[in-house]
Amino acid sequence: MYRYELHLHTSETSACGHVPAVEQIRTYHRLGYDGVCVTDHLHNVYLKTLGADDWRACMDAYLTGYRLAKAEGERLGMDVILGAELRFPENNSDYLVYGIDEQWLYGHPWITSLDHKAFFDRFGDEVLIIHAHPYRNCDLVFWDSVHGMEIANANPRHDSRNELALAYYRAHPGMYATAGSDAHRIGDEGRAALLSKTRIPDSYRLKEVITARDYRLACEPFANIILESEAIRNV
């Protein structure tokens, strides 16, 4: 099985990220991962810090971490996949978005000014929207406007209340389940993974693997939760 990280930040792009992109990739390579999906934070508070009103300039800056990771991945033979962690002005919920490329980001200015419902209505047929750590900041899960949820977020500095996410997922088995390390700092790496029978060279393929339910999840710190999950048992 090939091993992929689905939730990772770089210090070049994410203000809360402490590890440069190249270092993240080298660490994951050393840990035996075949690839990572870079999901840097994308929201208006971050974009404001760039001091640019021009969406193109914003995306040039936003993609810095991903591009550095990608180049290092190519050097080491790892798949580096583009994702994003979106937040809308309405609240502090975060959404992992898969099934995109650079052109998609450049081509959809100020998606960050929508709300979760408008985003889902407009792009739900196109991209995969996963509610990140759905119980970390709130009790609300917008089940009608996400495709799935991160049932295990392994970040050690947050209580993501994964058991509630798993319970919700069990009650809504039509959803897709993911797991991620949410890697921001040294020591966060490699605590969760998606395991795939095939290589996943890009974000479109990642979306296909998840929607085909052709994967398993691993998350050692929450192994007792995850191992019971149907996302695991069925494959």
Ligand SMILES: [Zn+2]
């Ligand atoms: Zn963060």
Ligand SMILES: [Zn+2]
């Ligand atoms: Zn994150």
